[in-house]
Amino acid sequence: MTEPLVALSDVSVRFGGVAALSGVSLTLGAGEVVAVIGPNGAGKTSLFNAITGFVPLTGGAVRLNGARIDGLMPHEISAKGVRRTFQNGGLFAELSVLENVLAGLHAQVRGNPLSILLGLPGARRAERAAVARARELLDLMGIRHLEGQSAGSLSGGQQRMVEIVRAIATDPPLLLLDEPAVGLAPPVRSQLAAIVKRLAKERGIGVLLIEHAIELVMAVADRIVVLNYGEKIADASPEMVRADKAVLEAYLGHA
Numbered sequence: 001m002t003e004p005l006v007a008l009s010d011v012s013v014r015f016g017g018v019a020a021l022s023g024v025s026l027t028l029g030a031g032e033v034v035a036v037i038g039p040n041g042a043g044k045t046s047l048f049n050a051i052t053g054f055v056p057l058t059g060g061a062v063r064l065n066g067a068r069i070d071g072l073m074p075h076e077i078s079a080k081g082v083r084r085t086f087q088n089g090g091l092f093a094e095l096s097v098l099e100n101v102l103a104g105l106h107a108q109v110r111g112n113p114l115s116i117l118l119g120l121p122g123a124r125r126a127e128r129a130a131v132a133r134a135r136e137l138l139d140l141m142g143i144r145h146l147e148g149q150s151a152g153s154l155s156g157g158q159q160r161m162v163e164i165v166r167a168i169a170t171d172p173p174l175l176l177l178d179e180p181a182v183g184l185a186p187p188v189r190s191q192l193a194a195i196v197k198r199l200a201k202e203r204g205i206g207v208l209l210i211e212h213a214i215e216l217v218m219a220v221a222d223r224i225v226v227l228n229y230g231e232k233i234a235d236a237s238p239e240m241v242r243a244d245k246a247v248l249e250a251y252l253g254h255a
C-alpha cells in the first residue's frame with residue numbers, strides 16, 4: 001500500500017481550556033482536493049496550523065509521505081513542500097506582482113550568494129529561469145498582464161491569485177488554502193475553482209481547502225471533511241455530505 005501524501009491520526013490541539021481539535025484523523029492523496037468546512041470556531045484554521053507546525057499538538061501525529069512532521073518548525077515543514085495561504089493575505093504591498101512571486105521562489109532557491117553578488121553566469125541563468133517560471137504561473141492564473149503593478153494596487157481577487165501563484169511557485173506537493181474566496185465576486189470564484197482543480201489534476205498537487213463559499217466547495221472538492229467543535233463529524237463525497245443530517249444540524253444549530 002502506498003502512503004497517503006498527508007495523514008493526520010488522532011490529532012488534538014488545546015488552547016488552555018479550549019479543545020480546538022479533538023482526535024481528528026484524515027488523509028489526503030496527491031492530486032486530491034479535500035475541502036474542510038464547519039461553523040466559525042470549528043477548528044479549521046487550527047487544523048492548518050497543526051499541519052504546518054504553527055501550533056504544537058497535544059496529541060496524535062501528522063505524517064507527510066509516511067514520515068512524522070509534527071514537532072518540526074514551520075520553516076522546516078515548509079521546506080518539505082507544505083505551502084499555505086493565510087486567512088488574511090500577506091503580500092508585500094509595495095513590491096510588484098512579479099517581485100512577490102520571485103520572493104516565493106527565492107525563499108527556496110539555494111543559490112550561492114557570492115555568485116549572485118558577482119553576477120556570475122550560473123546565477124544569472126538561475127535568475128532568468130526564476131523569472132520565466134514566475135511568468136508561466138502568472139499566465140496560468142490569467143494575471144500575467146499585472147506583473148509590473150504593485151501588489152497593493154490590485155483588487156482582492158487579483159491579490160488572492162498572486163498569493164496562490166507565490167504558494168505554488170516551487171511546485172509544492174501539498175497546498176493549504178484558508179478561505180481563498182473571501183470577498184471575491186462570483187465570476188472570480190469560478191475562475192479560482194477552475195484553477196484549484198487544474199493544480200490538483202494537472203500538477204498532482206494535494207489541496208486542502210478551507211472555504212465557507214459552499215458552491216466553490218461543491219465545484220472543486222473530491223471529498224469534504226466537516227469539523228464541529230473541534231471534532232470531525234463527516235468525511236465523504238460532496239453528495240453524501242450535502243445529505244448528512246449531522247452536518248445540517250451543525251450549520252443550522254449555529255445559524
Ligand SMILES: Nc1ncnc2c1ncn2[C@@H]1O[C@H](COP(=O)(O)OP(=O)(O)OP(=O)(O)O)[C@@H](O)[C@H]1O
Nearest residue numbers: 015018019020038039040041042043044045046047
Ligand atoms: N492561538 C489561539 N489561542 C487561543 N485560542 C485559539 C487560538 N487559535 C484558535 N483558538 C480557538 O480555537 C477554536 C478553533 O479556532 P479556529 O480558528 O481553528 O476556528 P475556524 O474553524 O478556523 O474558525 P473561522 O471559521 O472563524 O475561521 C476557537 O474556539 C478559537 O477561539
Ligand SMILES: [Mg+2]
Nearest residue numbers: 044045046087
Ligand atoms: Mg479560520
